[in-house]
């Protein structure tokens with residue numbers, strides 16, 4: 001049965017993560033609906049990256065559960081996450097800097113192919129058809145992201161903003177149902193942030209995916225998100241439309257860092 005378009009793709013329930021004495025997440029629950037762009041905000045140390053790391057299975061959690069696309073994420077090891085349909089970008093870019101733009105995007109594709117990265121690298125039998133398909137899909141992404149002029153350039157030669165787009169391409173190449181964006185605006189200039197907002201919406205519409213975005217740039221989060229979840233000291237302090245969360249007294253207080 002095809003799920004209703006507004007049903008939850010991701011359900012986080014009562015999530016708790018502790019690191020030797022620090023409670024990084026303390027009973028966090030929220031849903032992200034299919035086709036939505038959801039923003040996750042909070043001051044430094046609020047627990048946003050910890051939550052992302054739980055979704056990528058890089059961190060385990062002491063209590064709680066995460067359901068993704070109808071299955072418990074606890075059952076999936078970290079190396080299966082991309083294959084399940086969760087793609088991710090990182091605060092510090094995760095790219096092979098001596099490889100070309102096109103090849104970096106193709107690496108992301110290998111989570112989708114049967115033979116995988118190693119078989120392709122070793123040119124084992126049967127990789128030809130998959131290789132052709134991967135190249136074609138990577139080229140489509142290069143065009144979509146406006147990276148054609150630099151497709152054959154090494155990533156190390158490119159400006160930071162362009163490298164961030166390459167990382168988006170790598171994450172999209174695995175055809176995720178859920179795209180996790182970890183501070184995509186960090187290090188970008190004003191114009192680039194404006195273009196990023198339009199790009200995130202275009203990605204959601206073109207690839208019919210769901211986006212969860214951790215971001216400090218309030219202008220970007222509030223303009224692209226359908227829903228916003230706010231964390232502070234590991235707890236959810238607000239959830240709602242961007243307008244509701246922007247006006248929430250607890251959120252304002254958390255950002256101002258004052259009780260007054």
Ligand SMILES: Nc1ncnc2c1ncn2[C@@H]1O[C@H](COP(=O)(O)OP(=O)(O)OP(=O)(O)O)[C@@H](O)[C@H]1O
Nearest residue numbers: 019022023024042043044045046047048049050051
């Ligand atoms: N691997 C770890 N070991 C110990 N403590 C950690 C670890 N990862 C996170 N923490 C702690 O958990 C809390 C939440 O950190 P987290 O990085 O998730 O916050 P954040 O909201 O992403 O912050 P920022 O916006 O600064 O990136 C912090 O107190 C942090 O020091």
